[in-house]
Amino acid sequence: MSDVPHSPSPQPHPAPHDPAPTQAALQQAAQVQAAARGPVAPLPGLPFTSSYRTPRRGWWRGLVSTVLVIVAILTFSFILSFVAIAVDLALGNADTDALMEGQVSMSPTLLAATNVSLLASAVVAFLAHRFLIGLRWGHFHSVVGRFRWSWLALAAAVVVPIYLLFAAASFLDPAYQNLRIDGTVVAFAVIIILTTPLQAAAEEYMFRGVVQRSAGSWVRSPRWSFVVGTAVSAPLFAVFHFAQDPWLILYYLGFGVLLSILTQRTGGLEAAIAIHIANNLFLLLVAALAGEMTEGFDRSAGQGGPFMLVPLVLLAIVVVVLSLLGKRRKLETTTAEAAPAQSAPTHAAPAQGAPTAIAPSEVAPGKVDLTNPGQHSDQ
Numbered sequence: 277m278s279d280v281p282h283s284p285s286p287q288p289h290p291a292p293h294d295p296a297p298t299q300a301a302l303q304q305a306a307q308v309q310a311a312a313r314g315p316v317a318p319l320p321g322l323p324f325t326s327s328y329r330t331p332r333r334g335w336w337r338g339l340v341s342t343v344l345v346i347v348a349i350l351t352f353s354f355i356l357s358f359v360a361i362a363v364d365l366a367l368g369n370a371d372t373d374a375l376m377e378g379q380v381s382m383s384p385t386l387l388a389a390t391n392v393s394l395l396a397s398a399v400v401a402f403l404a405h406r407f408l409i410g411l412r413w414g415h416f417h418s419v420v421g422r423f424r425w426s427w428l429a430l431a432a433a434v435v436v437p438i439y440l441l442f443a444a445a446s447f448l449d450p451a452y453q454n455l456r457i458d459g460t461v462v463a464f465a466v467i468i469i470l471t472t473p474l475q476a477a478a479e480e481y482m483f484r485g486v487v488q489r490s491a492g493s494w495v496r497s498p499r500w501s502f503v504v505g506t507a508v509s510a511p512l513f514a515v516f517h518f519a520q521d522p523w524l525i526l527y528y529l530g531f532g533v534l535l536s537i538l539t540q541r542t543g544g545l546e547a548a549i550a551i552h553i554a555n556n557l558f559l560l561l562v563a564a565l566a567g568e569m570t571e572g573f574d575r576s577a578g579q580g581g582p583f584m585l586v587p588l589v590l591l592a593i594v595v596v597v598l599s600l601l602g603k604r605r606k607l608e609t610t611t612a613e614a615a616p617a618q619s620a621p622t623h624a625a626p627a628q629g630a631p632t633a634i635a636p637s638e639v640a641p642g643k644v645d646l647t648n649p650g651q652h653s654d655q
Contacts (some may be wrong), residue, residue, distance in 0.1 A: 315412040317421070318611040324540050325492035325505040327419050327611050332410045338490030341404035342508070345482050348400035349516055352393035360389035382569040384463035391471040398478035401486040409490070416485060418544025419611045427542070427607065431550040431598055438594060439551075442587070443558035452566040464564035472560055476552035483513045483532065484539050484548055506536040523580030530588045534595045541599040543609035551594060555587075 318327040328338055363385050364370035370381065380386070405416050414421035446452045492505030510532030517528045535548040563572035602609075 315406060316410050317412060318415060318419070320611055320613045322419070322611045323498050323502070323609060324419055324543050325488055325536070326495075326498045326501040327415065328409050328411070328489040328493035329496075330410055335494050337408050337410070338493045341401070341408050342487050342490045344404050344408075345397065345401050345486055346512070348397040349394070349482070352396045353390070356389040356393040356396075357386065360386040382573050384460065384467050387464065387569070388467045388471060391467070391475040394475045394478045394482075395471075398481050401482045405486055409493075416481065418546065418608075420543065420608045421612075424544060424546050424607075427544075427602070427605070428546040428550055430601070430605075431547040432554070434597060434601070435551050435554045435594055438590070439554035439558050442590060443562045446559070446562045446566075451568060451571075452562065454567065455565050456567055457565070461564050461567070464569060465561060468557065468560045468564060472557050473553045476556045477549045479513070480535070480545050480549045480552055483509045484535055485545055487512055488536055488539070502536070502540055506533055510536060517575065519575040519580075520577045521575060521580035522577075523582065523584045524575050527580065527584040527588055531591060534588075534591050538595045538598060541595075541609065542602040542607055544607075547598045547602070551591070551598075555591075 316330050316332060319329050319331070322329060360383070361370060361375065361380070364383050365372065365375075367385075369383055369385070371379075374381070402416060405411055406413060412421060414423070417423040488505040488509035490505075491508035492501035495501040495504050510529055513532035514525055514528035517524075519525045519528055535551065538548050538551070539545055560569075560572065563569050
C-alpha cells in the first residue's frame with residue numbers, strides 16, 4: 277500500500293506590526309483636528325503671545341478678531357455714552373450749554389455707561405477667541421487652559437497694599453484734601469466697586485488677551501511674536517484712552533508694554549488683571565471722595581507731566597516682582613507639549629483552533645487608560 281502524502285499543518289500568520297506614527301501621520305492628525313467643528317488647543321510649546329497659533333491656519337483670523345474688538349469698543353462706547361448723557365440731561369444732571377461747548381462732566385450714569393460698554397466689547401472679544409481663533413474657552417485666560425485663581429490671589433496680595441498706599445498718597449495733593457460724602461459720591465462709589473474690577477479685567481482680555489495674541493500669531497518666532505504683538509496691542513491700548521497730553525500718552529503706552537511683558541512672563545492674564553483692578557479701583561475711589569472725578573478723566577493737553585513717570589516706575593517694579601514670584605512658583609509659561617506617540621502593542625496570533633483570550637481593551641471599549649492619568653495643578 278502506497279503511503280498517503282501527509283499535508284503539513286497550516287502555519288499561523290504573523291500579526292501585523294503597527295509602526296510608530298510618522299511625521300506625515302502626525303501632520304494628518306493635526307489637519308483632522310483643525311477640520312473638526314469643535315474648539316482646538318494651541319500648538320504645543322508656545323509662550324502666551326504666540327498661543328493663538330493653532331492647527332487652524334489663517335492669518336486673517338487674528339486680523340478680523342482685532343478689527344472686531346476695535347469696532348465693538350467704538351460702537352458700544354458711542355451708543356451707551358449718548359444714552360447716559362441723554363439720561364443726565366433728562367434728570368437735570370448735565371448742563372446743555374457746557375455740552376454744546378464740548379465740555380462733558382463725569383457723572384455716575386456716564387461712568388456706568390463707560391464700564392458697561394467695555395464689558396460688552398469684551399464679550400465680542402470672547403466670542404472672537406472661541407469662534408474665529410477657534411480655541412477652547414479656557415485658553416482665553418492662560419496657556420494652561422484655565423483661570424489660575426490661586427495665582428490671582430497671590431498676585432493680588434502683592435499689588436493691593438502697594439496700590440492702596442499709592443492711591444492714599446494722592447491726599448497729599450491739596451486738590452484732594454477736601455473730602456466729602458454725599459449722594460453723588462455714594463453713587464460713584466457703588467458703581468466703581470461693582471463695575472470697575474470688571475472693566476479693568478475686560479481691558480486685559482481685549483488688549484492683552486485678543487489683540488496681542490492675534491498680532492503675535494502672524495509671526496512664527498516666539499521672540500518676534502512678542503515684539504509684534506506688543507507693538508500692536510500697547511499703542512492701541514494707549515489710543516483708546518483718548519489722551520492728548522504727551523506724558524499721559526507715554527504713561528498708557530508704558531502701561532500696555534509692561535503688562536504685555538508680565539503676561540508673557542507668567543503665561544496668562546491673571547497678574548495683569550490684579551494690577552489693573554487695583555490701580556483703577558483705588559485711584560477712582562480717591563477721586564470720588566475728593567470730588568475730582570471729572571478732573572480724573574481729563575486727558576487733555578497739559579494734564580500730564582513728568583510726575584507720570586512715578587506710577588510707571590512703580591508698575592515696572594511690580595512687574596519684576598510678580599515675574600520673579602511666578603518663576604519661583606514654577607508657573608507654566610508655554611502651552612502643553614504634545615503627548616509622545618505610542619505604538620500599539622503587538623500580540624502573536626493564536627494557533628488555529630486554540631482558544632482566543634479577550635484583550636482588556638475589548639472588555640470595555642472607550643474606557644480611559646488609568647495607568648497614566650493626566651496631572652492637574654492649580655499653579
